[in-house]
Amino acid sequence: MTEGVCIIGGGLAGSEAAWQVAERGVEVWLYEMRPHKMTPAHQTDLLGELVCSNSLKSDQPDTASGLLKEELRRLRSLVIRIAEKARIPAGTALAVDRHQFAQLLTEAIAGHPRIHLVREEVHSLPPDRITIVATGPLTSAPLAAEITRITGRERLYFYDAISPIVEGSSIDFSKTFFASRYGKGEADYVNCPLSRQEYDRFVDALLGAEVVEWHDFEDARYFEGCLPIEEVARRGRDALAFGPFRPVGLRDPYGRRDIYAVVQLRREDMQGEAYNLVGCQTKMTYPEQRRVFRLIPGLEKAVFLRYGSLHRNTYLHAPAVLEKTLRCRQRPNLFFAGQITGVEGYIESVATGLLAGLNAVRLGQGKELLVPPPTTMLGGLLEYITT
Missing domain, CATH: 3.50.50.60 (FAD/NAD(P)-binding domain)
Incomplete structure (x- = not known):
């Protein structure tokens, strides 16, 4: 050879x-x-x-x-x-x-x-x-x-989405708690708990948010394993709460009983200077991402290092x-x-x-x-x- x-x-x-x-x-x-x-x-x-x-x-x-x-x-x-x-x-x-x-x-x-x-x-x-x-x-x-x-x-092709990344120092950790689902491994995820009222407010904002429009020649074929969260919300008001925002397996150390949904953040680096919003893939416009995601407890002043986006995957x-x-x-x-x-x-x-x-x-x-x-x-x- x-x-x-x-x-x-x-x-x-x-x-x-x-x-x-x-x-x-x-x-x-x-x-x-x-x-x-x-x-x-x-x-x-x-x-x-x-x-x-x-x-x-x-x-x-x-x-x-x-x-x-x-x-x-x-x-x-x-x-x-x-x-x-x-x-x-x-x-x-x-x-x-x-x-x-x-x-x-x-x-x-x-x-x-x-x-x-x-x-x-x-x-x-x-x-x-x-x-x-x-x-x-x-x-x-x-x-x-x-x-x-x-x-x-x-x-063949489908459309795939990616999640935003926020600056760690911009997170209000007093409104969050660290835990891993079902207590497996160390408590490495930041969890932002939402009450039913907070969840409903978030979903309302999400469903009303402006998104990047499809071109006339584009056919919206999503990958079901990585759907934009606005698409998940359109399939049912509680779809997020039973999907990527499900609170099961997470124990709140503060004993709050009104937790209806949880948004998890996963660190991007060892220092915790950046965090990824788990399961928050989106095709919302950048201004709308700032508005909607800042409704999540702990992210009211979030600084975005990377916005979510959508791209076409060919195979x-x-x-x-x-x-x-x-x-x-x-x-x-x-x-x-x-x-x-x-x-x-x-x-x-x-x-x-x-x-x-x-x-x-x-x-x-x-x-x-x-x-x-x-x-x-x-x-x-x-x-x-x-x-």
């Missing part, structure tokens, strides 16, 4: 794939278009930037997410190792300081002697090179058109395009990894990047490609998206 592997996209999947290939003695050319061309969601040029939550979900091995992490640890995942270094308290979840995480990941990739980091946009895929496309749900238009040409399949019709090895059915030397394959979540993207990297090397060596058994988390994930 003399020509090496070409990897497009320096997110979680692309970075993991690049590391796995390079660690097996193969040269890697990793292409990342940022900072020369940014996406609607990214803010930096760092590899593996987390554009949504800073949580990588549960780390408990008796959960699906935790079990997948354990599989990745045993497979010597770089991203999991970096996440442990950038870890911040978040109960039983593996949450990270997003800047430290991306900085450490970038340094590891850029410092590897067999990884050549190329900062430029790719419009077409080399037909004679083993290539991994890990450009994520925000794949640029020219490359997306190239993928459609190669696969002969129209791409493949995996059953028609991908084998369980993540190899493209229409081009045998092409692999896909990450959210573009149709998986959802940071760790799921890392897992597909790891497997694509391993199989890219094996293809170049003339070896049989790996298909994890469906009794594993990774194997089950691939079984699900490709059938």
Whole structure:
């Protein structure tokens, strides 16, 4: 295998794939278009930037997410190792300081002697090179058109939303309490309790808030696991109270009995200088976000470091395009990894990047490609998206 592997996209999947290939003695050319061309969601040029939550979900091995992490640890995942270094308290979840995480990941990739980091946009895929496309749900238009040409399949899409982040020093902690749901782990979440009256006032403001309007050519297809909170509220007045704002499993140390709903804040860094509003994805306009979210007890004077927003996510019709090895059915030397394959979540993207990297090397060596058994988390994930 003399020509090496070409990897497009320096997110979680692309970075993991690049590391796995390079660690097996193969040269890697990793292409990342940022900072020369940014996406609607990214803010930096760092590899593996987390554009949504800073949580990588549960780390408990008796959960699906935790079990997948354990599989990745045993497979010597770089991203999991970096996440442990950038870890911040978040109960039983593996949450990270997003800047430290991306900085450490970038340094590891850029410092590897067999990884050549190329900062430029790719419009077409080399037909004679083993290539991994890990450009994520925000794949640029020219490359997306190239993928459609190669696969002969129209791409699918949905709209995904992200939550606001507020400055820690602007929170009135006298109106909140620290706790983790069901007492699992340390009391790492800031909880803003709402009475029924406060909840109703918040929902009224939310339902009446101005939102960023759809363009005429846009079809509102949301990802059900990450709905804007105004969309959740429209589905039922108490939908938030029984969903992301549910108070169950949280014990108020002050013994208040009128708590109807709770808004949780998760720290963004070890120092607690920034907090993410958990489950508060939104497409409200910026002025309306300030008005509505400041109705939450403790956030009356909140300073917003990042506003919530909405972006379009593109992905493949995996059953028609991908084998369980993540190899493209229409081009045998092409692999896909990450959210573009149709998986959802940071760790799921890392897992597909790891497997694509391993199989890219094996293809170049003339070896049989790996298909994890469906009794594993990774194997089950691939079984699900490709059938």
